Amino acid sequence: MINRLRKEQRKESVQWEERMTDAKVSIAIRDLNSEASLGLSDTKSKAKNGYRTTYNVLKLLQDNKDKGVHIGERSIGSAMLACLQNGLPRAVPRLFDYMVRTGKKPSLFTLNILAASYANQRNYSRMWEIIEKMKSDKIGPNTLTYNGCIGQIYRTNPDTKICFALFKDMADSNIQPDAKSWSRLITSSSTVSQAQGCLDAMRRQMPPSYVHFNAVLSVCTRNKDALSAEQFYMAMLHSNSKDTQPNTTTYTSLMSLYKRKGDFEQVVNVYNRMKKNAVTPNTATYIVFLSSCDMMATRVTDNQRYIDVAVISFKQAITEGIDDPPLILTIGRFLRNHKRPHLLSDIRAFLEEHDIDVPRSFAYYEGAPEATLNTDP
Numbered sequence: 259m260i261n262r263l264r265k266e267q268r269k270e271s272v273q274w275e276e277r278m279t280d281a282k283v284s285i286a287i288r289d290l291n292s293e294a295s296l297g298l299s300d301t302k303s304k305a306k307n308g309y310r311t312t313y314n315v316l317k318l319l320q321d322n323k324d325k326g327v328h329i330g331e332r333s334i335g336s337a338m339l340a341c342l343q344n345g346l347p348r349a350v351p352r353l354f355d356y357m358v359r360t361g362k363k364p365s366l367f368t369l370n371i372l373a374a375s376y377a378n379q380r381n382y383s384r385m386w387e388i389i390e391k392m393k394s395d396k397i398g399p400n401t402l403t404y405n406g407c408i409g410q411i412y413r414t415n416p417d418t419k420i421c422f423a424l425f426k427d428m429a430d431s432n433i434q435p436d437a438k439s440w441s442r443l444i445t446s447s448s449t450v451s452q453a454q455g456c457l458d459a460m461r462r463q464m465p466p467s468y469v470h471f472n473a474v475l476s477v478c479t480r481n482k483d484a485l486s487a488e489q490f491y492m493a494m495l496h497s498n499s500k501d502t503q504p505n506t507t508t509y510t511s512l513m514s515l516y517k518r519k520g521d522f523e524q525v526v527n528v529y530n531r532m533k534k535n536a537v538t539p540n541t542a543t544y545i546v547f548l549s550s551c552d553m554m555a556t557r558v559t560d561n562q563r564y565i566d567v568a569v570i571s572f573k574q575a576i577t578e579g580i581d582d583p584p585l586i587l588t589i590g591r592f593l594r595n596h597k598r599p600h601l602l603s604d605i606r607a608f609l610e611e612h613d614i615d616v617p618r619s620f621a622y623y624e625g626a627p628e629a630t631l632n633t634d635p
Contacts, residue, residue, distance in 0.1 A: 331357060335368035342375050342410075350375035366398045373399075374406035378414055393431070404428040405438050412446040421446035437464065444473035450486045453477040467501040468494065472508055479515040484524075487515055495535075504535065510543045517550045522564075525550040541582045544575040548585075552592045561596065568592055569601060576612055583617040590623035599625065 334357045341349040354372050357364065364372075369392055376385040385407060392398035408421045425443050428435060435443075440460040447453035453474045460466055471494050478487035491512060494504045509532040516524035529547060532539060551568035555561035572589045575581075586609065593601045602624050609616050 331362040331365060331368060334362065335365065335371060338368060338371045338375070342371055342378065347375040347378040347410075366392070366400065366403075369398060370400075370403045370406050373403060374410045377407040377420075378410040380411075380415060380417070382417075382420055389427070399428075399431065399433070401428070401433055401436055401439060404433070405436070405442060408439070408442045408446060412442060416446050416448070418446055418448040418452070435463070437467065437469070440464075440466070441469050441473045444470055445476055447477050450474070450478055450481055450483050454486075465499070465501070468503060468505050468508065471502060472505075472511060475508060475511040475515075479511055479518065482515065482519050484515055484519060484521075487512060504537065506532075506537055506540050506543060509537055510540070510546055513543065513546045513550070517546055517553065520553065522550050522554045539575070539578070539580070541575075541580055541585050544571060544580060544585055545588050547571055548588050548592055552595065555592075555596055565593070565596060565598060565601070569605070572605070573608060576608070576614065581609075581612075581614045583619075586614075586617055587619055587623070590620050594623040594625075 334353055338350045338353045341347070341353065350372060354364070354368060357368065369388060373385050373388040373392075376382070376388065389399050389403065389407075392403065404424050404427070408424050411417055411421055411424075421443060425435065425439070428439070440456065444453050444456045444460075447456060457466055457470060457474055460470065471490055474490050475487055478484075478490065491504060491508065494502050494508065497503065509528055512528045513525050516522075516528060525547065529539075529543075532543070548568050548571065551564045551571075555564040555568075558564075568589065572585070575585060586605075589605060590602065593599075593605070606616055606620065606624070
């Protein structure tokens with residue numbers, strides 16, 4: 259069902275991109291002084307469905323284009339950014355081509371987005387072409403150029419060599435990396451020792467924060483290196499700086515690491531440490547915890563203990579004010595997989611008792627014949 263949903267989303271994204279190929283291209287937003295007036299600055303954080311949100315933004319621009327409203331370079335660049343953030347990187351070059359065809363001169367802002375879109379698509383030759391053109395035209399690149407490219411690469415398919423090559427090119431161009439540059443470089447590391455080396459190099463330029471330690475923990479998690487992860491965690495815990503104290507992401511990363519190793523007891527141990535140190539869990543924390551319960555319940559015949567723990571932790575999350583749809587759907591999938599329909603009914607009643615809207619997709623897990631699994635809450 260989920261695979262079918264993803265295929266449908268990809269098909270829709272291709273259809274939307276095809277609408278942006280000629281003079282009828284769906285551009286971006288109106289040429290207004292404030293992008294925020296259209297909510298574009300919050301597109302990524304507010305979007306419940308990235309494809310739909312981007313399509314609405316582009317359609318809004320097309321409508322204004324048809325009305326003869328002037329569309330500026332910054333407006334098209336903002337639409338390029340919306341497409342990149344919401345999973346339509348192939349639309350970015352098409353929007354850029356339209357901008358050039360209509361006589362608008364690209365700025366550093368739009369060229370940065372264009373380079374990042376090619377990084378997202380792993381078209382590294384085009385990415386380097388854009389960067390070199392920026393150098394020859396003396397309009398960049400800058401720190402944001404490299405940060406954007408590295409960020410897109412490690413989000414889609416981490417390529418450590420390319421990320422480190424970009425970082426080296428930034429240094430060779432006498433461009434100073436900032437805190438975000440270092441965190442992205444650390445995250446893109448393929449080994450823990452490589453991440454440690456990046457952290458040590460960073461210390462020679464600026465003090466790291468919890469963001470950078472958490473980046474190292476993410477590398478430890480990918481490599482299932484619990485020993486190194488615990489060492490970095492202890493370094494954070496005993497640090498004299500408030501900026502490097504463990505936070506929610508720290509503990510969630512540790513829990514995810516032990517889940518990957520199949521060590522449920524350590525998942526619980528990290529969760530208890532989190533509570534003891536007065537760090538508040540979030541949706542991701544509880545999803546990792548429920549996934550760990552699911553893993554254990556699948557492994558053993560007598561799995562009632564893990565089911566009970568999952569239900570109790572879910573209800574605790576709800577009472578703490580964590581009621582995001584992904585969490586609710588996670589417990590629904592968990593209970594359906596382990597054939598506990600009476601507990602699904604109990605969860606629905608519990609949510610209704612706390613005046614929480616139950617996602618429509620929850621009915622799919624309850625076995626309603628007319629229900630389908632979708633991404634809408």
